[in-house]
Amino acid sequence: MNTYEPRGFTLLEMLIAIALLALIGLIGVQLLQGVLRSGEISQQHAGRLAEAQRAFGLLEQDIGQALKPPIAADHARQLNNSALALPGGNQQLRLLRRNWLNPGGYLPRSALEQVQWQMIDGVLQRRSFGFPAQATSQFDTLFPSVNNMRLRYWLNDRWLENWFAAYALPQAIEVTLEMPGYGALQRIFFITGEP
Known part of the structure; x- marks a missing residue:
């Protein structure tokens, strides 16, 4: 006589296998969502750091090319009689810089540029004017989420809070x-x- 040996899985074994596969799938989906979220956060941080790098790069160009203002009365009034005018307290920096690019001399302007950095409602902005003063200016928003800007000045081996x-x-x-x-x-x- 032949005895019947069960072949295959019982219902309980099938339910356990399905539950394990569902658990593995759920873990995989959670890992994938975590990777995607961290990728988005990394892109946001990289974008903010790129903004910071761009702002500091422009600051370096502007400050590195800063000039003493001409002594002529007309030009002195344009810069508030100061090489570094700070009309808004420690939240604003205005200076005269050289080497404003004018390829081929096609634009009717000088190579000097007045630059103003200012904090307005938590936004750091760079404003550019021609020199001598032009009525129009160009705004460039650099940091949409800057809480504060502080400036200090180095002269004769010490830091000064105001200039x-x-x-x-x-x-x-x-x-x-x-x-x-x-x-x-x-x-x-x-x-x-100095030039």
Whole structure:
């Protein structure tokens, strides 16, 4: 006589196998969502760091090319009688810079440019004017989420909190930008002040 031996899986074994496969699938989906979320966060941080790099690069160009203003009365009034005018307290920096590109001399302007950095409602902006003063200016928003901008000036082996010297430049400027999530980002820029 033949005895019947069961072949295959019981219902309980099948249910356990299906539950394990569902659990593995759920873990896989959660891992994939976590990777995608972290990728998005990394892209956001990379974008904010690229903005910071761009802003500090422009600050370096502007401050590194800073000039003492001409002594002529017309030009002095345009710069508030100071090489580094700070009309808004420690939230604003205005200076005259050289080497404003004009390829081939096609544009009817000089190579000098007035640049104004300012904080307006938590946004760091760079404003550019021709020199002598032009009525129109160009705004460039650099940091949409800067909490604060602080400036300090290096002269004769010490840091100064304010700069009011007419027709003079410090040896360096320290710029500190406070951003949410990053804290204080600080750079020191040296000034040659001579062409």
